[in-house]
Amino acid sequence: MQLRKLLEEGKLEDSAELRKFIDSDSDEEIADELVNVRLKNFEDLRKLATDAGMKHEYVLHYQEESTIVHGHWPALRRYYLEMCREPLHRLHLQPNFALPPLNPQLLDRAFLLFTEAYDLWIKKWGLRDQGTPLVDRYFECCDTVPEVGGTPEEATDSQSRRAQ
Numbered sequence: 001m002q003l004r005k006l007l008e009e010g011k012l013e014d015s016a017e018l019r020k021f022i023d024s025d026s027d028e029e030i031a032d033e034l035v036n037v038r039l040k041n042f043e044d045l046r047k048l049a050t051d052a053g054m055k056h057e058y059v060l061h062y063q064e065e066s067t068i069v070h071g072h073w074p075a076l077r078r079y080y081l082e083m084c085r086e087p088l089h090r091l092h093l094q095p096n097f098a099l100p101p102l103n104p105q106l107l108d109r110a111f112l113l114f115t116e117a118y119d120l121w122i123k124k125w126g127l128r129d130q131g132t133p134l135v136d137r138y139f140e141c142c143d144t145v146p147e148v149g150g151t152p153e154e155a156t157d158s159q160s161r162r163a164q
Helices: 002-008 016-023 045-051 055-069 073-080 104-125 131-143 152-163
Strands: 081-083 093-095
Touching (some): 002 016, 045 055, 073 081
């Protein structure tokens, strides 16, 4: 399939032998997943954001996480490597197999981005908002989490006392 495409694009010299080889489906071992694909919208995301008037959002939400997503050395050092504890090893870095800590601010940011996208979706398609009541109910349930050492019954009792 790939050889046929290269032949059609004029990147390979046409010959009867090559046509016979292509027709025999012998190039099936070349996986389609290995084809070079250019996604122009993602080649320069910063330029795309600037052109769309969203440079502030790019810097705030994407640029900071870009080094982590792409596995640059600062992110590897910070989240996935630790210094060797053997003093004779001169503090070289070694893999740290513990999970990196979860930053609770990321949950807030993700939820904010979700709600903004959801609102845009609702407005664009003129849909009825069915998600906001569910989210409100979820956060109401989060507020009913019992205090440390308490039971769920004590939490509902204390809330009913506060409501009175």
